[in-house]
Amino acid sequence: MHRFANKSLLIRLRLSALLLVVFALSMFLLPLAVVWGTLIYDPRGLQASIILLPTAVVSGLLFLLVSSDVRCPLCRGQVMRRMRGAPIGRGVQPLLGSYRFRVVTRLFFTGNFRCLHCGETCDATDPRH
16 A cells, blocks of 8 residues: 655645535536526525525636646555546546546545555555554
8 A cells, every 4th residue: 555755745636625525515406596586586596596606616616727737655646636638547436427426435434545546555544644
């Protein structure tokens, strides 16, 4: 199992995972809020859509910025991005159609994940131990 070199990489990895979850939830809830506000004529739905739109934009942009330099300690491939044309590592399975969601859930619940590119397990716990 491969470990990250320093704690700042782990912080960026967890922050990018959290931003991905916020982005996915806001993008899922935004059309529902727009439909709720426009078709049912409920001002709470419009208020929710006004809040969700900038949340989705900001979390998406921050995700792109934070996740761009988080790389696998073994193969140096970007952990939260799939490079176009690069093969998926052996043993990596998607969750809800996304390989990144599998990385995020394994990161939050088990503390490790499989790299998308090399398929090796990476430990995302404190590097001092």
